[in-house]
Amino acid sequence: MPSPVNHVSIVGFGLMGAQIAQLLAQSGFSVSAYDVSEAQLHSGLDLVRKGKYGLENSVAKRRMTEEEADNALSRIILLNSLEDTCKGSDFVLEAVVEDLDTKREIFSKAAVYANQDAILASNTSTLTISRISESFSPKVRARIAGMHFFNPPQVMKLVEVVRTRETNREVVSKIEALCTSLHKTPVEVLDSPGFVANRIGISVFAEASSLLEKGIASVRDIDLAMRLGYGYPMGPFELGDLVGLDSRLRNMEAMYSDTQDERFRPPKILEKLVSEGYLGDPKTKRGSKGGYYEYFGLKRPGEDNG
Numbered sequence: 001m002p003s004p005v006n007h008v009s010i011v012g013f014g015l016m017g018a019q020i021a022q023l024l025a026q027s028g029f030s031v032s033a034y035d036v037s038e039a040q041l042h043s044g045l046d047l048v049r050k051g052k053y054g055l056e057n058s059v060a061k062r063r064m065t066e067e068e069a070d071n072a073l074s075r076i077i078l079l080n081s082l083e084d085t086c087k088g089s090d091f092v093l094e095a096v097v098e099d100l101d102t103k104r105e106i107f108s109k110a111a112v113y114a115n116q117d118a119i120l121a122s123n124t125s126t127l128t129i130s131r132i133s134e135s136f137s138p139k140v141r142a143r144i145a146g147m148h149f150f151n152p153p154q155v156m157k158l159v160e161v162v163r164t165r166e167t168n169r170e171v172v173s174k175i176e177a178l179c180t181s182l183h184k185t186p187v188e189v190l191d192s193p194g195f196v197a198n199r200i201g202i203s204v205f206a207e208a209s210s211l212l213e214k215g216i217a218s219v220r221d222i223d224l225a226m227r228l229g230y231g232y233p234m235g236p237f238e239l240g241d242l243v244g245l246d247s248r249l250r251n252m253e254a255m256y257s258d259t260q261d262e263r264f265r266p267p268k269i270l271e272k273l274v275s276e277g278y279l280g281d282p283k284t285k286r287g288s289k290g291g292y293y294e295y296f297g298l299k300r301p302g303e304d305n306g
C-alpha cells in the first residue's frame with residue numbers, strides 16, 4: 001500500500017525529530033518542523049546537514065547525489081509556531097522531550113490545529129501511549145498511536161507501531177504504510193511499558209548491571225560475552241554509552257514507575273555515573289565526561305583487538 005500521506009508535521013527538532021525529518025525528506029516527503037527552542041531548530045538542521053548520518057556524509061559516501069541532498073533539504077521547512085506546523089496536516093509526529101505533561105500538551109494543541117482526522121503519533125520510548133492519550137475524547141484517542149523509531153533512524157530498520165485498545169485500525173495501517181515507504185520494517189505492538197525492544201533490551205542491561213555490581217565480570221568482559229557468545233552487534237554497556245546514560249536512566253525510571261517491577265529499578269552504578277557527568281560515549285554525546293568505558297578506564301571492543 002503506498003503511503004497515504006505526503007506531508008508530515010514534526011514537533012520537537014532534537015536528536016530524533018531532526019533525524020526523522022531527514023529520513024522523511026530524503027524519501028520524498030515534505031516536512032514542517034517546530035521546536036520550542038529556536039537554537040534547537042538550528043542545531044537540528046546542522047545535524048541533518050553535517051551529522052554522522054546527515055546529508056553531506058551520505059553524498060560523500062555516494063549514497064545520494066548532491067542534487068538529491070539539496071532536494072531533501074529543501075523539503076524541510078522550519079517554523080516557529082506549533083499551529084503553523086500542524087495547520088492542514090494529516091500526520092503529526094511528536095518527538096519532544098520524554099515528559100508526559102509536555103507530550104499531552106502538544107497532542108491537545110495538535111488535535112485542534114491539524115486536520116480533523118489527522119493521525120497523532122508519538123515517538124516516545126518508554127511512556128505508554130495510553131497514558132499520553134487518556135485525557136482526550138474517545139474520538140481523539142482513536143487517532144493516537146506510537147511510531148517508535150530507533151536511533152539513528154536513517155539507519156535502523158525497525159519501527160514499533162504501538163496501538164492502544166482504542167487506536168483505530170486504519171490509523172495503524174496508515175502508519176505501517178508510511179514505515180514501508182521509508183524502507184522500515186514495522187512491528188505492531190499492543191501498548192505496554194517499554195513496548196518490545198526496550199522492554200527486552202533494558203532487561204538485558206539491568207541484568208548486566210547486576211553482574212557488574214556483584215563483581216562477577218567487568219564492563220568489557222560482559223559486553224564481549226554478549227557479542228561473541230550471543231552474536232549481539234554490541235554489548236549492553238557499549239549500547240548504553242551510545243544511546244546516552246541519562247536517557248537509559250530516564251527510560252528505567254519510567255519503566256520502574258509504570259510496572260513497579262524490581263527488574264527495572266535503576267542500578268546504583270548508573271545513577272552514580274549520570275550524577276557525576278558520565279552521560280555516554282563522548283564521541284556521540286556532547287558534554288559527556290564519558291561512559292562506562294571511560295569511567296572504568298577500559299577500551300571498547302573494536303578499539304583494539306577485542
Ligand SMILES: NC(=O)c1ccc[n+]([C@@H]2O[C@H](COP(=O)([O-])OP(=O)(O)OC[C@H]3O[C@@H](n4cnc5c(N)ncnc54)[C@H](O)[C@@H]3O)[C@@H](O)[C@H]2O)c1
Nearest residue numbers: 012013014015016035036037040095096097098124125151
Ligand atoms: N534518543 C534516542 O535514542 C531515542 C530513540 C527513540 C525514541 N526517542 C524518543 O524521542 C523523543 C525525543 O528524544 P530526543 O532524544 O530527540 O530528545 P532531545 O532532547 O534531543 O529532543 C527533544 C526536543 O524537544 C524539544 N521540546 C521540548 N519541549 C517542547 C515543546 N513544548 N514543544 C516543542 N518542542 C519541545 C526540545 O527543545 C528538544 O529539542 C523522546 O520521547 C524519546 O524518548 C529517543
